[in-house]
Amino acid sequence: MTELIDAPATGRSTPSLLRFATAGSVDDGKSTLVGRLLHDSKSVLADQLEAVTQASQDRGRDTPDLSLLTDGLRAEREQGITIDVAYRYFATLRRRFILADTPGHVQYTRNMVTGASTAELALVLVDARNGVVEQTRRHLAVAALLRVPHVVLAVNKMDLVDYAEPVFAAVAEEFSAHAASFGVAEVTAIPVSALAGDNVVTPSPHMPWYAGPTVLEHLETVRVTHDPTREPSRFPVQYVIRPHTPEHRDYRGYAGQIAAGVLRTGEQVTVLPSGTTSTVEGIDLLGEQVDAAWAPQSVTVRLTDDLDVSRGDLIAARGTSAVPGRDLTATVCHLHDRPLAPGTRVLLKHTTRTVKAMVKEIPSRLSLTDLSQQPDPGELAANDIGRVVLRTAEPLSLDAYADSRRTGSFLLIDPDDGTTLTAGMTEPH
Template sequence: MSAPEIHDELAAAAAEIATARKDILRIATAGSVDDGKSTLIGRLLYDSKAVFEDQYEAISRASRGDHVDLSLLTDGLRAEREQGITIDVAYRYFTTPRRTFILADTPGHVQYTRNMVTGASTADLAIVLVDARKGMLEQSRRHASLAALLRVPHLVVAVNKMDLVDWSQEVFTAIRDEFTAFAAKLDVPDLTVVPISALAGDNVVTPSERMPWYDGPCLLHHLEHVDVASDVNYDDARFPVQYVIRPQSDAHRDYRGYAGTVAGGVFRVGDEVQVLPSGLTTTVAAIDGPAGPVEVAFPPMAVTIRLADDVDVSRGDLICRAEGAPTVTQDVEAVVCWMTDEPLRPRQKLALKHTTRSVRAVVKSVHHRLDVNTLDHDEEAGELGLNDIGRVTLRTTQPLFVDDYHRNRATGRFILVDEATNATVGAGML
């Protein structure tokens, strides 16, 4: 069987397993003030039956006008943030018969770039809301740029408030064409544009009779059927070791397993593998899953791998294949989003966490700062301030096992930590 055939077979198997267990789709939302983002989230929650009757009655009493203000469903999240949630991203969960959704409500203001990065860094899909009356704004471009920078595989542009432009096909077409042209510059792999009215519910969960000219899917139908299984890298085997399991009981005294989550590729019993950083090779003797032994492990399965030989493996090491192994380096060049008031400067020392490996690092240089609105590079920038994004070179005390971020998001990203406060101060993409 050829490599493409093996890849397709594994993707189909992963999709089948994911569907059987109601796989999770992670969504990041972004939108300028008054674009209707909170109302859209409320509409999805309400129409998917994720709102209790007492919650709905409470917002009905608090609403003004003819419509129930569904945006009030997210007001509690703002209160939670005021009570001390550190990262300013609020999460909502809802489910349909086909999928479970984790929806990250990410602020889109320029001063909250770090929050957008936090919410979108693990997203499978990003929804950018655009007010049909205003068209594409600077914020719309900014959100699309960040989603592309973070390699979010699927982007949905929801043209909202179509009821306020008389359901005009011409208005929708103009916004769709403008956004499509802009997305082409960003190398967005999958773009879908949907006209909606979050307030009235048109094209959110059910197709709209007031926009018969639109023949595409409604928003929820697209979210339920978008293919995310094919986004996973099944070619490069990556298994960061999180924990070494050595039972102390006499019955399992010889058991030695390495627990973690498969970050890429496929592992089978009998495969020849390599352990980094030692470079020693051995074979996979067994793979243990939560329900017992399995023959094959692929992302995002959490398993315990047992090896045929007693090689030295500890937390932070990486099990992979010799062919297609990651780059082993101490000099890391990455795009970094800086998340704290104290600027990032050359010669600054920080802790760096990459997969399960923690090392110390020093900033060698700041190459440029990125303007996410125009995609221009400021070559004169010698530091990165709060919410700035730029290209940086770091030197680590121990080698890292890295891939390009566009090839593997799990092994292509890291966080930077202030050793004095233990606060996360930066996120990097290799």
């Protein structure tokens, strides 16, 4: 049965959308799995398959290398690895999908943060011959920190271990134990051979001992529980519209994208960080006035009061828990080759607001070897996960990341050249 989602206040239903990310160590077969998924679900155009077949023949292969369906960059094809996040969009009769195939090399863990930041499911591959390795634990840690709701373990290359059930069971048990230590309560484990197509789209005749779903069947039926419209309303102001024309002399609208919740005409709201209150007078969507709008729609909001509201301000539900402050503690994944150290001056970007900030201290760094917190590491290197304490020059209104992935996250940016340094997730106040 096709899962449908209802648009608030409309009654219309559409097939649900699942965003998922793949991850795993080098040569675990992520790209091959994704290619097999696209190919066997008939989501590949004829010219794409023809190009992949020709590229495979040029590399001396007798059969199409399905990993090339996601490894689209020339450098990736030459090296035979995935070096960036490759996004693909496809659909079946039951659901629409956006997938992110992320790199396996340890130095590209930061790319997984990008791919998994909006994912509702993480598909982690493990080579049946190697089992759980350090990079597997790192990917699990990232998925847990980013609060990805669902984790799937694909034990790949089962054809190379004679489709042995004990091998699969041992890997699944070890993976589940590590997942539990990171706070991941439930893992769905599936034995597959991406190269041969076993249990990717169609059930495998080689593993009669496995009675669970195929990868595609699970992706089509997993319950997407996160619904941003059920969160308290959050509307970061991106632009203030003041048309200086006679017919719109008194018009003042605040344009942006609703980050969470539902905004309704007549609703009482609070403008942060000032704390002033007002009422939603009107909502304009695509040139038409509407009574309600919801995340992630882009709208223009008009308030009954003439307030001093500018880009970066947050229009939130009355009685919001996002209390403005200048000190915050967060868990971060450092993305840049240049280390992050106490005293580092940065720009902090939260939704549409960017302010100056400074790293006050780095209390701990996560060790992926034994999952312990190493106190006072001194600095965070590229791909390190740790806790930081920040002080901002201006007050910010952040939710806890556990409450809202959109308004509880931020980026640290180099003020000199604008490069992204760190991705952060706010801890509870």
